[in-house]
């Protein structure tokens with residue numbers, strides 16, 4: 001028997017580690033559970049973290065892979081945590097660190113979840129993978145599928161940046177462009193995954209194995225700082241990165257390595273912000289975002305049309321942590337992109353710049369106080385959506 005299994009987040013029913021997406025009892029979404037006592041008694045967390053091997057796989061006992069499965073890896077993780085330097089004038093009084101996820105092999109944090117998900121596909125003997133994506137998941141899925149020798153099909157909304165589409169094609173992926181939003185691509189990919197018997201890698205909470213890769217972000221932030229930040233600021237679509245990161249901190253709390261948890265902040269672009277809207281209205285449940293999803297931050301534009309419960313799951317984590325959900329406008333995003341590039345030497349993709357814009361907003365509102373330690377996650381590289389930014393600056397049209 002293995003030290004992990006799947007648990008329904010709605011009714012608590014346990015399932016063996018199989019390629020499942022929904023609870024067989026109630027249809028709720030699944031998450032991976034672990035026998036932490038067994039894991040930490042064999043290998044204390046500190047010893048895992050002290051391994052000299054680079055990247056996410058030094059934490060493999062806390063990832064949902066069988067002990068005899070070879071990871072599908074391109075050297076993901078181990079990204080720099082950089083103290084903010086010349087942006088300091090705008091962030092008076094607190095210490096800001098930037099976790100630069102654009103240093104991953106496909107230039108975005110998605111290499112963490114996709115390395116784990118493709119390893120899971122390999123361990124289950126699957127030969128095909130499918131996903132819906134606003135771009136980054138699709139690029140990472142394509143690269144890791146190529147590495148593993150699996151066939152990959154990606155469904156993208158028509159507004160996805162050309163740079164991401166070309167990268168997917170270069171890895172040999174079958175690309176399907178869908179009219180409409182990310183949620184329309186979600187529906188198309190779900191049907192196709194079912195038809196093909198393919199592993200669905202879509203970055204919502206659909207694939208419980210993928211979500212686990214995001215925990216490694218927390219382990220690395222702690223390894224770099226040797227303390228827990230007061231705030232962690234993360235751009236969110238449906239929110240698995242935010243929840244995964246929080247789960248990583250909760251595991252370190254359980255292991256006795258840390259003694260408190262960070263406040264988690266989820267950031268969305270105001271043009272498509274279902275989680276922010278629910279947070280600000282004091283609601284317990286997220287509703288789908290109807291109407292336009294137009295924003296320069298196309299990577300995180302997820303209206304959650306048929307799966308609003310995924311947003312509710314993220315909202316619950318934000319609330320439990322004492323954090324916040326923050327909306328930022330496109331002009332703020334463009335201004336912060338320039339500031340990050342010109343003052344810090346980091347060219348970030350528009351969706352990921354939202355984290356820095358949110359730091360400013362939280363600082364302005366007095367939520368972040370002097371002396372506090374803040375980590376903003378720069379989730380992807382600006383080279384992946386240069387054309388969108390240039391066109392907008394020239395014409396004002398998204």
Ligand code: F0G
Pocket residue numbers: 108110132133134135136137138203204235236237238239240241242299300302349351352379380
């Ligand atoms: N930042 C970037 C650059 C992203 O591309 C995404 C999500 C997120 C943050 C949010 O992460 O999904 O864990 O809430 N991109 C997905 C994709 C939707 O298909 O690439 P999340």
